[in-house]
Amino acid sequence: MAVEHREPGAELDRQFWIVTALIAIASLAWIAFALAWDITKVLPEAVRPADLIDALFRFLLAASGVVFIVVTTYVVYFSLRYRRRADDPPDAIGIQIHDHHALELWWTIIPTVLLVALGIFSVRIFSGIYLEQPTNGLTVEAIGHQWYFDFRYPGINGVITDEMHLPLGVPVTLHVTSQDVIHSFWIPADRIKADMVPGLINTLHFTPTHPGTYKIICTEFCGTLHSDMNKQIMVVQDDASFKKWYEGWKVKNAHASNALPGTGVSSASVNLAGGSAANGQKLFTSKCIACHGTGAFDAKVVGPGLKNVLHDPAHPQLLNGTPANEDDVAKLIKSGFTGAMGHMPSEAENSLSDKDIADLVAFLNTYK
Amino acid sequence: MAVAVAHDPSSGSGQAHGVDRLYAETRELRINGFLLFMVSDLVLFSSFIFAYLYLRQTGQGWPPPGISRLDVAFAAFNSVVLFGSGATMHFALENWKHGNFNKYAGWMLATIVLGAGFLSGQGYEYWTLYTKFHASWSGAGIFGASFFTLTGMHGFHVFMGICYLTILFLQTVGGVYTKQKYAGLTMGTLYWHFVDIIWVFLFSMFYLWQ
Amino acid sequence: MAVAELHGGGIAEHVHPEPHGFIRKYIFSIDHKIIGLQYMITAFIFLVMGGMLAELIRVQLMSPHGTLVSNDTFDELYSVHGSTMVWLVIIPMLTGAFGNFVFPVQIGARDVAFPWLNMASFWMFPPAGLMLYGSFLMGAPTAGWTEYPPMSLQGAPGTSMWCAAIFLIGVSSTLTGINFLVTLLRMRAPGMTLTRMPLFCWAQLATAPLLMIATTALGAALAALFIERQFGVPFYDPTRGGSPLLWQHMFWFYSHPAVYIMILPAFGMISEIIPTFARKPIFGYRMIAFSSVAIALLGFMVWAHHMFTSGLSPALQLAFMLLTMTIAIPTGIKIFSWVATLWGGKIHFTTAMLFATGFIVTFTIGGLTGVYLAAVPFDLHAHGTYFIVAHLHYVLVGGSLMGIFAGMYFWFPKMTGRFMNETLGKWHFWLFMIGFNGTFIPMHWIGLLGQPRRVATYDPQFWSSNFAASLFSFIMTFAILLFFVNALWSIRRGKPAGHNPWGARTLEWQIPSPMPYYNFKKVPMVFASPYHFSDPLPYRGLEGELDPSVPAPVPAGHH
Numbered sequence A: 001m002a003v004e005h006r007e008p009g010a011e012l013d014r015q016f017w018i019v020t021a022l023i024a025i026a027s028l029a030w031i032a033f034a035l036a037w038d039i040t041k042v043l044p045e046a047v048r049p050a051d052l053i054d055a056l057f058r059f060l061l062a063a064s065g066v067v068f069i070v071v072t073t074y075v076v077y078f079s080l081r082y083r084r085r086a087d088d089p090p091d092a093i094g095i096q097i098h099d100h101h102a103l104e105l106w107w108t109i110i111p112t113v114l115l116v117a118l119g120i121f122s123v124r125i126f127s128g129i130y131l132e133q134p135t136n137g138l139t140v141e142a143i144g145h146q147w148y149f150d151f152r153y154p155g156i157n158g159v160i161t162d163e164m165h166l167p168l169g170v171p172v173t174l175h176v177t178s179q180d181v182i183h184s185f186w187i188p189a190d191r192i193k194a195d196m197v198p199g200l201i202n203t204l205h206f207t208p209t210h211p212g213t214y215k216i217i218c219t220e221f222c223g224t225l226h227s228d229m230n231k232q233i234m235v236v237q238d239d240a241s242f243k244k245w246y247e248g249w250k251v252k253n254a255h256a257s258n259a260l261p262g263t264g265v266s267s268a269s270v271n272l273a274g275g276s277a278a279n280g281q282k283l284f285t286s287k288c289i290a291c292h293g294t295g296a297f298d299a300k301v302v303g304p305g306l307k308n309v310l311h312d313p314a315h316p317q318l319l320n321g322t323p324a325n326e327d328d329v330a331k332l333i334k335s336g337f338t339g340a341m342g343h344m345p346s347e348a349e350n351s352l353s354d355k356d357i358a359d360l361v362a363f364l365n366t367y368k
Numbered sequence B: 001m002a003v004a005v006a007h008d009p010s011s012g013s014g015q016a017h018g019v020d021r022l023y024a025e026t027r028e029l030r031i032n033g034f035l036l037f038m039v040s041d042l043v044l045f046s047s048f049i050f051a052y053l054y055l056r057q058t059g060q061g062w063p064p065p066g067i068s069r070l071d072v073a074f075a076a077f078n079s080v081v082l083f084g085s086g087a088t089m090h091f092a093l094e095n096w097k098h099g100n101f102n103k104y105a106g107w108m109l110a111t112i113v114l115g116a117g118f119l120s121g122q123g124y125e126y127w128t129l130y131t132k133f134h135a136s137w138s139g140a141g142i143f144g145a146s147f148f149t150l151t152g153m154h155g156f157h158v159f160m161g162i163c164y165l166t167i168l169f170l171q172t173v174g175g176v177y178t179k180q181k182y183a184g185l186t187m188g189t190l191y192w193h194f195v196d197i198i199w200v201f202l203f204s205m206f207y208l209w210q
Numbered sequence C: 001m002a003v004a005e006l007h008g009g010g011i012a013e014h015v016h017p018e019p020h021g022f023i024r025k026y027i028f029s030i031d032h033k034i035i036g037l038q039y040m041i042t043a044f045i046f047l048v049m050g051g052m053l054a055e056l057i058r059v060q061l062m063s064p065h066g067t068l069v070s071n072d073t074f075d076e077l078y079s080v081h082g083s084t085m086v087w088l089v090i091i092p093m094l095t096g097a098f099g100n101f102v103f104p105v106q107i108g109a110r111d112v113a114f115p116w117l118n119m120a121s122f123w124m125f126p127p128a129g130l131m132l133y134g135s136f137l138m139g140a141p142t143a144g145w146t147e148y149p150p151m152s153l154q155g156a157p158g159t160s161m162w163c164a165a166i167f168l169i170g171v172s173s174t175l176t177g178i179n180f181l182v183t184l185l186r187m188r189a190p191g192m193t194l195t196r197m198p199l200f201c202w203a204q205l206a207t208a209p210l211l212m213i214a215t216t217a218l219g220a221a222l223a224a225l226f227i228e229r230q231f232g233v234p235f236y237d238p239t240r241g242g243s244p245l246l247w248q249h250m251f252w253f254y255s256h257p258a259v260y261i262m263i264l265p266a267f268g269m270i271s272e273i274i275p276t277f278a279r280k281p282i283f284g285y286r287m288i289a290f291s292s293v294a295i296a297l298l299g300f301m302v303w304a305h306h307m308f309t310s311g312l313s314p315a316l317q318l319a320f321m322l323l324t325m326t327i328a329i330p331t332g333i334k335i336f337s338w339v340a341t342l343w344g345g346k347i348h349f350t351t352a353m354l355f356a357t358g359f360i361v362t363f364t365i366g367g368l369t370g371v372y373l374a375a376v377p378f379d380l381h382a383h384g385t386y387f388i389v390a391h392l393h394y395v396l397v398g399g400s401l402m403g404i405f406a407g408m409y410f411w412f413p414k415m416t417g418r419f420m421n422e423t424l425g426k427w428h429f430w431l432f433m434i435g436f437n438g439t440f441i442p443m444h445w446i447g448l449l450g451q452p453r454r455v456a457t458y459d460p461q462f463w464s465s466n467f468a469a470s471l472f473s474f475i476m477t478f479a480i481l482l483f484f485v486n487a488l489w490s491i492r493r494g495k496p497a498g499h500n501p502w503g504a505r506t507l508e509w510q511i512p513s514p515m516p517y518y519n520f521k522k523v524p525m526v527f528a529s530p531y532h533f534s535d536p537l538p539y540r541g542l543e544g545e546l547d548p549s550v551p552a553p554v555p556a557g558h559h
């Protein structure tokens, strides 16, 4: 298709093509620079998807730089070249073109192609972050508070640490939530973050690849001292040092544990024989459902969701790190406890009898 | 589309007339504006409905603890009252168009009475919920938040509708509208039907889907 | 249509004589032009207020442990700064002020469809502003302009006042949207088909539904927040069954379309200014018009890109990422069409044109960083940091505000009959460009390296960039000060401009400046689109609009 209203001067002349060639050269130079840039020189990299995100960043930098160079150069060039001169007659007008369908098509197609490429690239990295990360390694929980983070490791029994130590090369599943307002858990060296939303558990997967000490920063406004919620660190270390740190915590608190270590749950046991699940269900809807959803563990209301509580070995780990058994759950309902998520009322507070507890446990047992 | 498209003011058939032609469709403008107002009102309801559906999806279960099922039979009866008022409003407008003032007046008053009946029914339901289940706006978790906010908002619309219809009725008695010129009545009818339609959604979402 | 009906149906309102008396004429005016100016003046006052808050922020951040204000006060500063700029400056300016002042004349109407409603809309605006600033007296909101619960549930009492203020300005926006939509669809002059409308009108046509629909959703979110704060009704509090994410969905369902409310009219102004000074038809009229509508539609489908880190399911994240990216295509069409309009022009670089060309460049930067953020993996890093602050100022200051300045220099002669001073204007432009880029470029950098947003103190390693940003922001403030001086001076002393100083071709330039009460003695007839510079003007019926004693038009931009 051609220029609809062709007028003298409506051709692209040599000068235009020279400028265009310069743009092409500048763009190539920029692409080379952007793709070769070693970002870790300015911002260290600690974990596995960080390198993927850096690759995406370099791609974005390269592509957007080209768009910027094209737009800006033409704007400046046309502005200089086609500016009105002193000797132009006052009523001089520009070349009267209205449309140029071929051109319009091109500048719809080219950005589309660029965006499709970006889309594909982003989706690949996206799946690298969300879908392809191994989940069989270490589980860590981070809980946001005004204005600090708590860390819990299921294996060390509900004890709270104030640093996050991780062994090199072991995939990490990090659950984050909050006890008060929304925080956001960001480690710049990891290039990823997740909001800590009260009532919701979000999960990040990554694998530490570079030993070192990295800052953890809260990036969601959370009150007066939000600015100071950046004092804690993630330490990536070799296996031996990690073990040492880890066992240190374990040893220190070994004697503190009872039936459910670290939570102060009593050891008085409950006779569970003859619990009626039907009765339990009634009790559950009247006494428990205000705080417990019937959804999965992370469908938190006040306390965690109780689906599968007795069947999924990973399930109660936010609480104490050992797979639940009926006894533990019964004890817990009997004595109540205050954990990092909040207060779970005791038998008396919930006005339950031991028989009720047996019913409830029977019900929870069917509940999967 | 554009108003008075074929009119060429420079052909000069009297300037005043040209002006009037251009603004002749004030009535249309008002009705258009009113329809758009109802669109944004609909968005307001939709937003709260979205909130309700969203909260219902989160863990607490529905209906939440302590609230037993809502009384469908009573609400259905009350809905019939409201939908009936939609019908009477329709008859009122039709009779106005045909110049039957007395019939119009009867249907119009019936509409107002039925509307008030619906509101009393809703008041009664609130009262029962409160006395039997201690369900209040702020004291029944997300049930209170969504049920009372949405039905309350609807009730408020019904109330405003009753006021609006009463004003229209007084205006018709006072001779503000004529057989050809009744834009106000048209808008009143549109509004009243709109309130009915909203109730269809609220009724199915709160009572039928429990 | 019966004549009797015409006279009863409100026609009288339209033909009654120009009001006399200061109050009827300038305070409770129902004239769209006066209302436009009222919006403009009020919004400029709030620009100064919001800008002063911004400068307090920048002074505090000049050192890593700034001691100008306490943490809590700092939180109030940026919360009210953001709220002011969005709701009391940019939106009223682009819709209320320029919308009202310009587009009804451009479509050949004598006023908007509902002049009284228009007046009511305006009069909700100053009280809303006073309420927002009044909240300082009782403890202003601190959780940012986004006021996420549960933080905002714990905020000072002023947070409820904030809800009420924003609700009020929201009602005003909604009514304006309805008013503009009816006006654009039903009040165009004979022959003014949709595809002959100037592009500014197209921009308003795309914006009006956003005002009408999105703002109402915000109203619901605000009402719920207010109710929860004042009456304890649980919508958002997770400990009582509510959901904090519900707010985020409802807020962004409004606030993403709102960013297009804040840019589409500016796009429209640029589309008027560039052809006028390049003395060329706008390139790709249909594509520009269509892309405004496409952006408005797509704008409703991308809100959750503000929530990538908050726990959406991966499938949703993916959908929102890809939808967000598509917006770059219609926007790119506009950018490229403007650049192509420059090609082969006879470009007259007035201040208005400088701002318009500057707009193309700075908005592109902001738009491109938007595409970065649309890519979820990148957003996982950049969310909640100064990179976001940089993005939003590039689009809002380098886009919307630059557009407003361009529009001011362009339409000032229409408002007052006088030019603004071009020399001061050029100083304004260049100092603004230096100050603006110097302030916000470094923020990209420190954001990526680890400075979160909404902090009153920061890691000393970022001191130099922050310090530079603050210094440059003083230059920007000085530039804006020049603008105000220029405008105030020019109202009385500016060079008289005649009715069409730029040789522009849309209808508002074919009638005297300032425009007469009814705009047109006779409503004109339109028979082509306005952008064909080689053709005679496509209007009939304008003879006699201009008093012969009015000096002849200054030839094409010479003065």
Ligand code: HEA
Residues within 6 Å of the ligand: C047, C048, C050, C051, C052, C054, C055, C057, C058, C078, C079, C081, C082, C083, C085, C086, C089, C090, C143, C144, C145, C146, C389, C392, C393, C396, C397, C400, C401, C439, C453, C454, C455, C456, C473, C476, C477, C480, C481
């Ligand atoms: C259109 C919108 C807009 C505009 C124009 C601006 C303008 C500016 N903004 Fe703003 N900003 C926002 C919208 C806007 N901002 C939003 C939405 C946020 C997010 C808030 C949040 O986190 O919730 C934000 C946040 C924000 C922050 C981050 C705060 C934080 O996260 O901690 C910073 C920091 O530097 C900042 C700075 C500035 C500066 C220096 C300007 C400058 O451009 C201002 C220039 C100065 C003026 C406009 C004043 C002009 C004139 C005078 C002072 C003359 C005085 C003369 C007389 C009285 C005669 N802004």
Ligand code: HEA
Residues within 6 Å of the ligand: A067, A071, A110, A111, A112, A114, A115, C146, C259, C260, C262, C263, C305, C306, C324, C325, C327, C328, C329, C331, C332, C333, C335, C363, C364, C365, C366, C367, C368, C369, C370, C371, C373, C374, C375, C379, C382, C383, C384, C388, C391, C392, C395, C396, C399, C400
């Ligand atoms: C005028 C206002 C405005 C405008 C127009 C935009 C435009 C865009 N914005 Fe922006 N945005 C804001 C105002 C605006 N934004 C604000 C205020 C926030 C912060 C809110 C807060 O949290 O306080 C924000 C935040 C924000 C986020 C959330 C970040 C986060 O908090 O984590 C995202 C994510 O997707 C985003 C994306 C985009 C995109 C893709 C566009 C696109 O529309 C841009 C399209 C334009 C271009 C791309 C440039 C021109 C195109 C070309 C030259 C064609 C060729 C280009 C390519 C092929 C790429 N924006």
Ligand code: CUA
Residues within 6 Å of the ligand: A144, A145, A146, A147, A182, A183, A184, A218, A219, A220, A221, A222, A223, A226, A227, A229
């Ligand atoms: Cu925690 Cu900010």
Ligand SMILES: [Cu+2]
Residues within 6 Å of the ligand: C255, C256, C259, C302, C303, C305, C306
């Ligand atoms: Cu957005």
